Amino acid sequence: MTDRPLVRMTGIGKRFGGVHACRDIDLTVTAGEVHALLGENGAGKSTLINVLSGVITEHDGTIEVDGESVSFAGPADAQRAGIATIHQELDLVAGLSIAENMFLGREPRTRLGTVDIRRMRRQAEAHLRTLGADLDPRRLVGSLRVGEQQLVEIGRALSLRARVLIMDEPTAALADAEVERLFATITELRRAGVGIVYISHRMAEIELIADRVTVLRNGTVAGTVDPRAASRDDIIQLMVGRSVDALFGEGRNEPGDVLLDVRGLAVTPRRPVPGRTEPAGVDLTVRSGEIVGLAGLMGAGRTELLETLFGAGGSGRRAGQVTIGDRPYRPGGPRAALARGVAFVPEDRRGAGLMLEHSVADNVVLSALSSLTTLGLVRRPLVRRTVAEQLTTLAVKAASPSIPVATLSGGNQQKIVFAKQLLMRPRLLLLDEPTRGVDIGAKAEIYHLLHRLADSGMAILLASSELPELLSLCDRVVVLHRGRTVAVLPRASATQQAILAAANGDDVKESR
Amino acid sequence: MNPPNPTTVAASPPETPPRRRAIRLPKDRHAIVDNFFRFQSLFGLVAVFLIAIAVSPSRNGENVFLSSGNLANIVRAVSEIGIIAVGMTFVILIGGIDLSVGAVLGLAAVGSATLMVDSGLGIVPTVLIVLFIGTAFGATQGAIVARLGIQSFIVTLAGLQAARGIARMWSGGLGIPIAYGEGPQEAPEAFSLLSGSINGVLPVPALIFLAIGVGALLVLRSTAFARHVYAIGGNEKAARLSGVPVRRVRVTVFAISGLLAALAGIIHAGQLNQGSPNDGAGYELDAIAAVVIGGTSLAGGSGSMGGTIAGALLLGILNNILALNNIDANVQLVVKGLVIVAAAALQRLRPRIA
Amino acid sequence: MNPPNPTTVAASPPETPPRRRAIRLPKDRHAIVDNFFRFQSLFGLVAVFLIAIAVSPSRNGENVFLSSGNLANIVRAVSEIGIIAVGMTFVILIGGIDLSVGAVLGLAAVGSATLMVDSGLGIVPTVLIVLFIGTAFGATQGAIVARLGIQSFIVTLAGLQAARGIARMWSGGLGIPIAYGEGPQEAPEAFSLLSGSINGVLPVPALIFLAIGVGALLVLRSTAFARHVYAIGGNEKAARLSGVPVRRVRVTVFAISGLLAALAGIIHAGQLNQGSPNDGAGYELDAIAAVVIGGTSLAGGSGSMGGTIAGALLLGILNNILALNNIDANVQLVVKGLVIVAAAALQRLRPRIA
Amino acid sequence: KDGGDGGTDASAQCGSGKEFLIGMSQANNAEPYRQVMNDDVTTAAKSVPGFQVVVSDAAQDNSKQVADVENFLSQGINLLIISPNEAKPLTGVVKKAYDQGTPVIVLDRKVEGDAYTAFIGGDNVAIGKAAGEYYAKTLLPQGGKVVEISGLPGSTPAAERAQGFREGIASNPKIEIVATQTAEWLREKGQSVMDAMLKAQPDIDAVYAHNDPMAEGAYLAAKAAGKETAIKFTGIDALPVASGGIKAVEQGRLQATFQYATGGREAIDLAKKILVDCTKDVPKSTTLGTMQITKDNAAQAYTELGGKQ
Numbered sequence A: 001m002t003d004r005p006l007v008r009m010t011g012i013g014k015r016f017g018g019v020h021a022c023r024d025i026d027l028t029v030t031a032g033e034v035h036a037l038l039g040e041n042g043a044g045k046s047t048l049i050n051v052l053s054g055v056i057t058e059h060d061g062t063i064e065v066d067g068e069s070v071s072f073a074g075p076a077d078a079q080r081a082g083i084a085t086i087h088q089e090l091d092l093v094a095g096l097s098i099a100e101n102m103f104l105g106r107e108p109r110t111r112l113g114t115v116d117i118r119r120m121r122r123q124a125e126a127h128l129r130t131l132g133a134d135l136d137p138r139r140l141v142g143s144l145r146v147g148e149q150q151l152v153e154i155g156r157a158l159s160l161r162a163r164v165l166i167m168d169e170p171t172a173a174l175a176d177a178e179v180e181r182l183f184a185t186i187t188e189l190r191r192a193g194v195g196i197v198y199i200s201h202r203m204a205e206i207e208l209i210a211d212r213v214t215v216l217r218n219g220t221v222a223g224t225v226d227p228r229a230a231s232r233d234d235i236i237q238l239m240v241g242r243s244v245d246a247l248f249g250e251g252r253n254e255p256g257d258v259l260l261d262v263r264g265l266a267v268t269p270r271r272p273v274p275g276r277t278e279p280a281g282v283d284l285t286v287r288s289g290e291i292v293g294l295a296g297l298m299g300a301g302r303t304e305l306l307e308t309l310f311g312a313g314g315s316g317r318r319a320g321q322v323t324i325g326d327r328p329y330r331p332g333g334p335r336a337a338l339a340r341g342v343a344f345v346p347e348d349r350r351g352a353g354l355m356l357e358h359s360v361a362d363n364v365v366l367s368a369l370s371s372l373t374t375l376g377l378v379r380r381p382l383v384r385r386t387v388a389e390q391l392t393t394l395a396v397k398a399a400s401p402s403i404p405v406a407t408l409s410g411g412n413q414q415k416i417v418f419a420k421q422l423l424m425r426p427r428l429l430l431l432d433e434p435t436r437g438v439d440i441g442a443k444a445e446i447y448h449l450l451h452r453l454a455d456s457g458m459a460i461l462l463a464s465s466e467l468p469e470l471l472s473l474c475d476r477v478v479v480l481h482r483g484r485t486v487a488v489l490p491r492a493s494a495t496q497q498a499i500l501a502a503a504n505g506d507d508v509k510e511s512r
Numbered sequence B, C: 001m002n003p004p005n006p007t008t009v010a011a012s013p014p015e016t017p018p019r020r021r022a023i024r025l026p027k028d029r030h031a032i033v034d035n036f037f038r039f040q041s042l043f044g045l046v047a048v049f050l051i052a053i054a055v056s057p058s059r060n061g062e063n064v065f066l067s068s069g070n071l072a073n074i075v076r077a078v079s080e081i082g083i084i085a086v087g088m089t090f091v092i093l094i095g096g097i098d099l100s101v102g103a104v105l106g107l108a109a110v111g112s113a114t115l116m117v118d119s120g121l122g123i124v125p126t127v128l129i130v131l132f133i134g135t136a137f138g139a140t141q142g143a144i145v146a147r148l149g150i151q152s153f154i155v156t157l158a159g160l161q162a163a164r165g166i167a168r169m170w171s172g173g174l175g176i177p178i179a180y181g182e183g184p185q186e187a188p189e190a191f192s193l194l195s196g197s198i199n200g201v202l203p204v205p206a207l208i209f210l211a212i213g214v215g216a217l218l219v220l221r222s223t224a225f226a227r228h229v230y231a232i233g234g235n236e237k238a239a240r241l242s243g244v245p246v247r248r249v250r251v252t253v254f255a256i257s258g259l260l261a262a263l264a265g266i267i268h269a270g271q272l273n274q275g276s277p278n279d280g281a282g283y284e285l286d287a288i289a290a291v292v293i294g295g296t297s298l299a300g301g302s303g304s305m306g307g308t309i310a311g312a313l314l315l316g317i318l319n320n321i322l323a324l325n326n327i328d329a330n331v332q333l334v335v336k337g338l339v340i341v342a343a344a345a346l347q348r349l350r351p352r353i354a
Numbered sequence D: 001k002d003g004g005d006g007g008t009d010a011s012a013q014c015g016s017g018k019e020f021l022i023g024m025s026q027a028n029n030a031e032p033y034r035q036v037m038n039d040d041v042t043t044a045a046k047s048v049p050g051f052q053v054v055v056s057d058a059a060q061d062n063s064k065q066v067a068d069v070e071n072f073l074s075q076g077i078n079l080l081i082i083s084p085n086e087a088k089p090l091t092g093v094v095k096k097a098y099d100q101g102t103p104v105i106v107l108d109r110k111v112e113g114d115a116y117t118a119f120i121g122g123d124n125v126a127i128g129k130a131a132g133e134y135y136a137k138t139l140l141p142q143g144g145k146v147v148e149i150s151g152l153p154g155s156t157p158a159a160e161r162a163q164g165f166r167e168g169i170a171s172n173p174k175i176e177i178v179a180t181q182t183a184e185w186l187r188e189k190g191q192s193v194m195d196a197m198l199k200a201q202p203d204i205d206a207v208y209a210h211n212d213p214m215a216e217g218a219y220l221a222a223k224a225a226g227k228e229t230a231i232k233f234t235g236i237d238a239l240p241v242a243s244g245g246i247k248a249v250e251q252g253r254l255q256a257t258f259q260y261a262t263g264g265r266e267a268i269d270l271a272k273k274i275l276v277d278c279t280k281d282v283p284k285s286t287t288l289g290t291m292q293i294t295k296d297n298a299a300q301a302y303t304e305l306g307g308k309q
């Protein structure tokens, strides 16, 4: 009985204009398994599961559910067939509450036909609690942090009571504690016979929970392996067609002078915004040529700190001192920050990083326009050349610089944000979750790039929720807890345990 | 364990015991703040109301603005715009706009008069036919928006012209007066109730407006339909992915707007004892102003019906107090412009979301 | 290598070895398809143009529609709307809307007449002052939108009222006729050029419209400012974080719209030999229709100036051919509505994203 | 109650040396004709001691005009002058005012029934007819092709001026109306409509416009086509202001225009009789005549009608 797959996809193909996103792909999902889908950015993972979840209705190939051939006219059809999906990009309605989002399109009704708000809230809260999220279901989703929104998405998929659950990078915005909780839930679901398709770029997660791994490359299946039998290198080899050289622990140059000096930075917002942790006593320094990591739990205030340094944070009274080079720096706004050589890659690339409908080229050159114009006129050949170089440098996979960014895969979109800021040749680069959703090969490229940038004298301050990333990449790790610096760990003493302990606020006293 | 229905197991939010009393929700700051700002659309209204009292002329020691007759007049005067604005709120919530409402009002007014006076129909069939025409007109516009993906601004701008043209053709270009009585070419007496009032105090159109407003407020609070409306306006893709019938909701929303515009047209005919094809010109802008002053975002996805009602009343009070003080018509235009901006600015005090 | 221009250096991405030949971009299908659809706004225009030729009456065997005098008239008739629509395109591209343009046109027409006739100013100071007034009016609206964060629909709706009120107060409510001559109460003869034509063929207002249109087209193609405009409409937050001076661009855009509306008002006064405070009513809707028919999205971020020009001409041809065929005014309204929707539907043929 | 009752309350308070608030409810301020009417009323009222006039603008909206009158009543005006946007819709509120004892003078457009104190207005059919007769006898005695540029479709004056004109030209069957297009009372629309007419209609002899601004717009179009002398233009209204039709006739652009009197001064005269002189029986209805204005009498008429140079 377990042999009969819940879902069988055969010969799936999908083209977007000239791009063959998927080509003749076969995939099965059986009850009680976690079937991991791996592949580089743009390999076609999301496209494939969009076919399965009814988002893409025109495609080649067939889908069988329980042995019966089906054809979905829309996402609702797939849901009815028992297929629930957590999409890669957070697709929630900001103006509705958590509960309303979770039950959107299938609201429980009272006998009068009105929405049974209490039942909705109760169930929403129960689902969230299993994920370890203590959120008031009445809160508007727009006021949630990205990580919390991700939990809401997961909660919604769970509440669908599906037999097949598709998760497209569900942990991209989650911190370790939530990830653990999610895995516990996945284990439970697996035990209950749910078939799970799991997409992630985090190899460690795959090794932890996958029963079967299918690797996609350039829209085709490169191979299906048993993760317990295959080594990480084998899988990576399948993914990128070569082995990825050691990312970590390269020899580094000696850092130079202190470039960024932050002392006692605190922001008292004029009107507090729920869910934001403004800096409340941050001390840190970054030297030129140095990569400094920012660690902390979800909501520790890393994002807010970076935003404040870039002048893009909330308004309010500011205390403390910030110095860049040897001149005091009062972050006045993104423009002023860029003029002082400070660049910022925000964590929410779709909301804050990109003009999705605009072309790749237009996005890349937006910040640096003033250096690409004469008398206010854009120098097209120069722009074209610059964009081409930048895309090559970052190995962006895009059919052409003139296609809309929205059609790029998630990881490649991230690289575009990156490219835009690097064009400004900043002295200080602020990065917020720069490798979220980026594939392992691209990640390696980004790490190399960061090293090169640091070696050329750039100072880099990087917030990340992936501890291994911080540990391998950074010269020092600054740990935040509730908006204040609680520990500064040099590379030698930075371990996973030490960071986590500090992040949980365990040694707040010590560090005072 | 062999559960009869595997689906249920997988889904049931792992083990919530069927407690009798709902979980006590933590009295959470966020929710309170959110709710507080839901009522914020009232700020502007209250402010304008207080100012109106303060600057009102008085007559025989009585505050003219506060006299019950005057207050009733205000509500009566805004009732048509208010009813239209209620429908417009739905449209704007899904991120659309309906410029055709004023013309549909004119069409409905002509229809009411023609059907009763020329065709000799009774009140009920007349009202039903006219409401049907308005609904169908709105639904057609909605279908064009939803099917062809054309921006509603342009569809309803075209609809405006079309409705106006049809109304003029139907009426022969002239207003059709409504006389009451039993004879031919006369409308049933009962129709004139629309220009009367309850107990001589509450004008019937005001009553209808308030009833529609409260009804819509409840609909927007309590129905799944309303959630779908907000969802489409807030994030259409998310709505579609969640299985919301986006097209159907769109068509329904424009149909509602057409329906309410037609209702306003019937009231218009009843109040003025005439169906004139040119009436209602520019009402769309007033209605939109009421909606926006009420705090609904033209980008869609956020706003409230209470705000719209407050916005309509605010505009009514403004018109009234300017008139009571005999402000020159041209100065009035300027002052009104300033107050509208100020009222909108007040709405902006609400905290912003990301 | 030591490039003489430091700008170039700053631009070159870090760590790219100074390669001599740039990477050859693949000549790919997308670019071709994209370019094809750039010109798609012309489809509707061409279609309407062909239909107009087909249904035009003929006189002495000559196609009346195609006669050069008639074509010139069409462009003259749309020139004011067209100039306004050019400014409106910028506003709509940043996701805003400007409802005040018709009233600003009226204000500018009154200003032109008053300053020349009553104040006895020459043409140059008059034009400069009027253009300044329009620009300042637009910039003020832009500043309110940018600073207070109020939706431009509401700000410019208020602006509409204010401009209309000011124009009426300034003129005493009546049109101010412009007589030409040297005496007091007379305007310089040269001003009447605005109602003339070049070589008796190309009307001056049409020429101005085309010049402005082409200029704006180039601006939108080639300047950094234009890219900022598109960026703000595409994703305001991303634009701000990318260092785009969002507020300044916003204010500038509304200032341009006010400037061009004032220019249209000057032309209006010149064409009609009169400055009337009530003129220009409803022009804003025609201008918006032209922009949207031209394929610019009301959501901002995408559209083209060529489309707007095509859209304005389309509307002009439509009005003209309906009048040439002596179609009943009411039928005209309905037909116009349908054609607008059809034209907009044509635009939708462009491929959609995601 | 009979019609006389309306005046009773007011006459109880009437008399000289008192203050009176007069509400003037105007249908809209956008038409020059109505602006001049307002000016006539306010100017005339200035010469009556104790009169204060407040003017409201209904902006072409029947409902707004009802509200305007109600606001006047809330304020306790002593007399109402109203120029209704349309007859039927304003009948109710006018009756309400009248029944409350406020004297009501209706200008330009009648309301239904007789619940008002007095009506003063012109006769659009008669004016149209006068224009038609002028065409038949003076302008085109040999007949010819006439283009009619009409006012806003659906407005009574447009319909009546069209009807009267046809009655007027009936005596000369050689006059043919070859096209009718609306320019919605507007000068610029008059221009663009005429542009098309000039293309579509060969040999136009004259343009009959329902008001002077549209006639002027048509003239501009003809001028651009070099036909301004071949075609004759006439308008209606003859407002004694700088931008009005009398000046256009005087300066030779229009052949003739026909006065449509505002009745503003007459209304104030009447108000003075009612409020100050305590006159009980004022004439219920006064029809103002028209005046044909051609080059011969234009200058004189301008001064006579109170135009400022």
Ligand SMILES: Nc1ncnc2c1ncn2[C@@H]1O[C@H](COP(=O)(O)OP(=O)(O)OP(=O)(O)O)[C@@H](O)[C@H]1O
Binding pocket: A016, A017, A019, A020, A021, A039, A040, A041, A042, A043, A044, A045, A046, A047, A048, A088, A406, A407, A408, A409, A410, A411, A412, A437, A439, C353, C354
């Ligand atoms: N709507 C679309 N229009 C055009 N091209 C598209 C569209 N969606 C996806 N593509 C292209 O299809 C290919 C596969 O994209 P897909 O999103 O499936 O990649 P992915 O494997 O999910 O990558 P990632 O790991 O970055 O999320 C990419 O080249 C992408 O550019």
Ligand SMILES: Nc1ncnc2c1ncn2[C@@H]1O[C@H](COP(=O)(O)OP(=O)(O)OP(=O)(O)O)[C@@H](O)[C@H]1O
Binding pocket: A142, A143, A144, A145, A146, A147, A148, A273, A274, A275, A276, A277, A296, A297, A298, A299, A300, A301, A302, A303, A304, A347, A348, A463, B352, B353, B354
């Ligand atoms: N209520 C809110 N209003 C405005 N912005 C918010 C709100 N809540 C969160 N944000 C912003 O949303 C983004 C996402 O925050 P996220 O949940 O990712 O925090 P995090 O990165 O996990 O924690 P940290 O604060 O440590 O960075 C941040 O830019 C944050 O400032």
Ligand SMILES: [Mg+2]
Binding pocket: A045, A046, A047, A088, A168, A409, A410
């Ligand atoms: Mg993906």
Ligand SMILES: [Mg+2]
Binding pocket: A302, A303, A347, A432, A463
């Ligand atoms: Mg963060």
